[in-house]
Amino acid sequence: MIQRPRGTRDFLPDEMERRRHFEGILRSTARTFGFREVATPMFEESELFVLRSGPNVLKELYNFRDKGDREIALRPEMTAPVVRMFVNGMSNDPKPIKVFYFGQCFRYERPQSGRYREFFQFGAEIIGNAGAATDAEAIALAASMIKALGLKDYRIRIGHIGVLRQRLADAGVPADRTAEVLQKLDKKLYDEARPLMEGMGVAQVDIDDVFALTETVGDVSVLERVPGSAGDYLRELISLLDVMGVRDVEVDLGVVRGLDYYTGMVFEAEAPALGAEKQICGGGSYTLSELFGGEKVFSTGFAIGFDRILLAMEKEGIGYGNEGIDAYVIPVTDDVRPQASGIAASLRAAGVSTDMDIMGRKMQKALKYASGAGARTAVIVGAKELEKGCVVLRDMSTGEQREVPVSDVVSAFI
RNA sequence: GCCUGGGUAGGGUAGCUUGGUUAUCCUAGGGGACUGUGGAUCCCUUGACUCGUGUUCAAAUCUCGGCCCAGGCCCCA
Numbered sequence: 001m002i003q004r005p006r007g008t009r010d011f012l013p014d015e016m017e018r019r020r021h022f023e024g025i026l027r028s029t030a031r032t033f034g035f036r037e038v039a040t041p042m043f044e045e046s047e048l049f050v051l052r053s054g055p056n057v058l059k060e061l062y063n064f065r066d067k068g069d070r071e072i073a074l075r076p077e078m079t080a081p082v083v084r085m086f087v088n089g090m091s092n093d094p095k096p097i098k099v100f101y102f103g104q105c106f107r108y109e110r111p112q113s114g115r116y117r118e119f120f121q122f123g124a125e126i127i128g129n130a131g132a133a134t135d136a137e138a139i140a141l142a143a144s145m146i147k148a149l150g151l152k153d154y155r156i157r158i159g160h161i162g163v164l165r166q167r168l169a170d171a172g173v174p175a176d177r178t179a180e181v182l183q184k185l186d187k188k189l190y191d192e193a194r195p196l197m198e199g200m201g202v203a204q205v206d207i208d209d210v211f212a213l214t215e216t217v218g219d220v221s222v223l224e225r226v227p228g229s230a231g232d233y234l235r236e237l238i239s240l241l242d243v244m245g246v247r248d249v250e251v252d253l254g255v256v257r258g259l260d261y262y263t264g265m266v267f268e269a270e271a272p273a274l275g276a277e278k279q280i281c282g283g284g285s286y287t288l289s290e291l292f293g294g295e296k297v298f299s300t301g302f303a304i305g306f307d308r309i310l311l312a313m314e315k316e317g318i319g320y321g322n323e324g325i326d327a328y329v330i331p332v333t334d335d336v337r338p339q340a341s342g343i344a345a346s347l348r349a350a351g352v353s354t355d356m357d358i359m360g361r362k363m364q365k366a367l368k369y370a371s372g373a374g375a376r377t378a379v380i381v382g383a384k385e386l387e388k389g390c391v392v393l394r395d396m397s398t399g400e401q402r403e404v405p406v407s408d409v410v411s412a413f414i
Numbered sequence: 415g416c417c418u419g420g421g422u423a424g425g426g427u428a429g430c431u432u433g434g435u436u437a438u439c440c441u442a443g444g445g446g447a448c449u450g451u452g453g454a455u456c457c458c459u460u461g462a463c464u465c466g467u468g469u470u471c472a473a474a475u476c477u478c479g480g481c482c483c484a485g486g487c488c489c490c491a
Contacts, residue, residue, distance in 0.1 A: 003464085003482065053491050059415095060489075077491050110415080113485065259491060276486065303491090332450050359444090367452035382450060394451075401451085 007109075007117025018320040022149055022310065023102060026122045029148045030100040033141045035124050038099045040081035046073040051291045052080040053259060062106045062117075074106035078123055079301055080288065086127050087294035095128030098137075102306070114277035114308045123303035127289075130298030132233060135265045135285055136240040138300045142281050143246045146269060149309060150318045154280065156248065157217075158237070158267045159255030161284065163230040167213055171206035173197065179260060185214050186256035214254040222251050230264075237265065261286045263298070271312035280309045324374025326413055328396075329356040330366040332382035340381040343391065343409055347379075352413040371396060379409065 004010060011019060027037065046063045053076075063073035075081055078101050090097055102122045111117060124141055126134050139158065146154055164185070168178055177200060184193035190211055197207050216222050220238045223231050234251060241249060249267075257266045266284030274280070283302020290296040327347055331340035340356060347354040355373060357366045363380075370378050380392040380401075390403040393412060404412055 001464085006482070049491080056489090057491070060491090079491080107490085109489075110487095111483085112487095115490085257491085277490090279490085282491085330451090362448080363450050364448070364452065365445095369452085371452050378452085380451075384450075392451090396452075399452080 005117070007111035007115075009116060009118070014322055017322050019306075019310065021320055022313075023122070023306070025148050026102065026145050026304070026306075027100075029145045030124055030141065033098070033124075033137065033144070035098040035100040035141070038082060038085065038101050039103065040075070040078065040085050040101070042104070043072050043074050044081055044084070046071045048080050048084055048292070049073055049076055052261065052288060060107050060109055062108050075103075076105055076107045077303065078103060078105065078121055079125065079286075079303065080292075082123075082125050082301075083127070083288045083299070084292050086297075087289050087292045090127075091289075091294055091297075096134065097127040098124070099127070100124040112277065114274055114305070114311050116307060120306035121303045122306050123283075123301060125299055125301035127299040127301075128297055130264070130285060130300075132237040132240055134298075134300050135237050136244060136246075138283060138302055139237075139241060139249065139267055140244045140246050142267075142269060142283065142302050142304065143241075143249070145304060146281070146309070149313060150316075151271065151309065151313055152316055153273055154269055154271045154312070155250065156267060156269045156281075157250050157252035157255050158234065158265065159251070159253045160230045160234055160264060161256065161262045161266050162264050163226060163228075163253055164210070164213060164256065166228075166230070167210055171197070171202045171210060173200055173202060182256050185210070185254070188214070188254065214256075216251065216253040218251060220251060226253065233264070257282065257284060259286075261288050261291070263287055265300070267302070269304075271309070271315075273315045274308060274312055277308060280305050280312060322374055323353075324376060325353040325355050326375070327352055327354040327377050327379050328366075328370035328373060328375035329354060329379040329381060330361075330363065330370070331357060332363060332380060334360060336381050336383055336386060339386060339406070340379075343379060343381060343406065346410050347413060350410045350414060352410070367394075367396075377413070 030037070046058070046061060049057055049061060057076065061073045061076055063071065066072050082099060082101060086097060100123065102120065104118050104120050106118055108117060109115060124138065126138055139156070143156060164182065165178060168181060169175065173181055181193060181196060184196060194207055197210070216225060220235065223235050226234070238249070238251070241247070255266050255268055257268070262284045264285040267282070268279055269281035270278045271280050272278055281302055281304045283300070285298065285300040287296050287298055329340050329344045331337045344354050344356040355375065357369070361369060367378060375396055378394040378396055380394060382392070385391055385403055389405050391406055391409060392401050392403055393409070394401045
């Protein structure tokens with residue numbers, strides 16, 4: 001027996017229908033915010049991702065050399081491809097460019113709860129503007145999506161990478177070693193961050209101050225302790241979000257995020273019920289296009305881990321009932337099968353979801369099957385009624401039946 | 415890449431400690447009882463020891479290794 005590749009999943013019909021349902025909610029939410037959907041290739045030149053994330057991503061990339069000797073990688077995320085697409089073909093479009101995407105991504109990692117080698121991301125990017133209004137749009141969209149899905153237990157934390165970067169620079173951390181320190185701070189590894197910074201000649205008071213800064217967590221009032229333009233910026237952002245109805249956010253200057261290209265606001269959402277892999281959304285403002293050969297353009301974007309958010313919803317018992325079908329056509333005997341097929345065809349042509357017995361089952365089993373398939377109405381096609389030009393429509397929930405002329409079957413469903 | 419625990423029909427399981435008949439039960443799928451009316455009942459039937467290796471007269475059971483799953487670490491764009 002052939003096994004599925006490690007870290008991949010099959011989606012059986014029930015599961016797939018559930019996924020499509022919630023994808024649809026995300027798509028329509030994005031559209032209500034004025035975003036338009038885009039798609040990019042499932043694979044790209046490996047260099048695209050190395051430029052964005054650094055050479056260490058290579059070990060977690062599904063990459064290979066193709067028959068034309070090109071170095072190719074399955075996309076591990078979609079921000080870089082979308083920005084590449086912008087540079088290639090949208091750079092002269094009116095700004096801002098608001099796009100969203102949904103698709104699978106691939107990472108060669110060890111699978112665990114909420115982590116797969118093939119997984120799905122839903123994301124959005126606003127390209128071509130920087131500012132609190134832009135950031136507010138992005139965060140408001142993310143928050144609306146989470147809310148629209150019905151998730152209850154989650155946190156959205158907003159930080160500002162510029163605050164910390166500036167403070168580190170003032171404290172004497174060399175620019176090329178900022179990332180090292182940020183990585184420790186991101187994980188709150190103060191025991192490791194302290195000797196690291198001491199080694200860079202940073203004074204104890206500055207170290208303590210940096211640590212205090214990353215511990216600035218809470219509602220908007222904690223920003224009173226944050227001096228300078230970044231503090232003002234976040235206050236403006238939070239008050240914009242407030243009038244947009246997004247109030248369940250907290251300030252957390254300890255939100256760091258790993259990558260260099262973030263320029264200002266950064267945010268994350270997490271679902272605590274998920275345990276180790278609890279982050280369901282991450283994003284921020286950045287510039288990336290100049291790395292791919294375009295002009296430097298300010299952008300804000302985020303991505304939602306679709307699989308994880310579904311997992312979190314499942315843990316909260318957010319269910320989804322399958323849609324079933326409108327009609328199930330049962331030919332009572334084989335000799336009326338042509339008439340049954342004709343009726344099924346006309347229902348389908350009218351957009352009525354219709355299935356039909358093709359197993360030659362007897363009435364009893366056919367009704368049982370129809371019930372299991374979630375059919376709302378059984379269309380019973382038998383010789384007795386056909387003589388009168390009629391078929392029987394049986395309501396599957398009440399058991400009520402009525403005879404209708406064959407010519408009126410379609411209108412009975414519309 | 416590392417650690418822990420798992421893997422028996424499509425799904426859920428018993429059996430494993432103490433090796434020994436035809437691998438248990440529930441459910442599901444197909445058919446029938448019922449020749450034109452569903453969710454019930456009964457009967458028949460389909461279908462499994464993750465793969466390989468070693469020990470043994472004999473392995474689902476014991477050994478080692480691979481694969482996959484779950485959880486945790488590293489990483490997490």
